[in-house]
Amino acid sequence: MAAAVAASGGKKRKYERSAPDLxxxxxxxxxxxxxxxxxxxxxxxxxxxxxxxxxxxxxxxxxxxxxxxARDPWFLMLSDRQEDRPAVAFDAAEGAWARCRGAPGPVPVAAASGLVLYRAPDTGALTVANPLTGASRALPPPPPAASPLHAVAMYGSPYRVALILGKLPDLSMAVFDSSTNTWNDAVALSRKPDASPTDADAPAPRGEDEDEDGDDDDDGTVFYLSKTGIVMASNMQRTASRQYSSAVTCRPDGGDAVAYFLSNSGAVVSCDLTRRVFAELPRILPVHAEYSIDVVACDGRAYVVVLTEYLDTASLRVWEFSGGAWLQVAAMPPAMSHAFYGTKADVNCVGHGGRIMVCVSSGEPDGDGNGSFMCDVASNRWEELPRCAGGDGEEAADFVAAFSFEPRMEVAV
Structure with a gap:
């Protein structure tokens, strides 16, 4: 053996098995x-x-x-300059920003599973798109309706789109079923007989209160004096993408779907899309209080996010309606929420899984009072998302709203 080693120069030959590649x-x-x-x-x-x-x-x-x-969600982010920017999403799994494929329009109004629904503001035409693949298709026109659009809900797989029409308390609903590619005719919604009454300070539901001339109080506006003595109106001022948005809780197949949306005066309305009934939930704060509010759904439950000012600071809290009353389930740490004090900021929120994305926008050009935050509801853990740097010398984007979707290559429109 020694002689063999010496004859080979004192080195043993090594045999290595290369690992197979992809x-x-x-x-x-x-x-x-x-x-x-x-x-x-x-x-x-x-x-x-x-x-x-x-x-x-x-x-x-x-x-x-x-x-x-199931994959971790992506959040399609919307800015005031949405038409001038490529579609951007926040990847919750990677904690980073990602580009989406070409979007069919600037105004998304709803999302479900791996799809996003867009609505043309001028014509009302609806388009469904998969932001991951860029595939899209236009939905057939909904049946003609004499009542104005109040809210849009998207839910289930195969997906359905529900248009809530009319003014409280006279609401109706038309539903599109993607499995049949058809709309049903609009059907009237009835008020739940056991619905909890709204707060005594809340305005009467639109259509039930008449002015002295006998005309309906269509807009539900309540005017009041702010702390600075300025006359304010209580009408909800919504961004274009959130004007008709709703939060939907349902089974994966779309059964037992309930849509939650805001009335023009900021009241939360729950609408059972299966049983075709609705109810106005009690107010968290009086109608004359200054606050920003939005409704979200995650983990099959509906929550309301409220940003308000009190005792020289601002608070951002998450509430759930349970047992006939509102219960606080999460709150942003005071050190974070105090930055919104005095900025007149607006909150727009969306949920997915056990997380809530909160976009805070004040409209300030210097970015004060702006930011996007993620809340884990179960642990009450909050984190501020990193700024999305603009390309080619552009300023970092400030987002006013978001829509969540599950990034799935296989989901067809």
């Missing part, structure tokens, strides 16, 4: 591996090599994506 995987196995990559990686699959490009476009790859369990 290019050596069977096509079916490669598709399964690629399907489990982070969704942001899907944009780069086709640029790696020919094999990956073919795999990423195959039906088997989409089937493998469908077998992946």
């Amino acid at each position: 290019g050596q995987l069977h096509e079916d196995m490669l598709e399964r591996v690629l399907a489990r990559l982070p969704p942001a990686s899907f944009f780069r699959l086709r640029g790696v090599c020919r094999q990956w490009r073919q795999a990423a476009g195959s039906p088997a790859f989409l089937a493998a994506c469908a077998r992946v369990p």
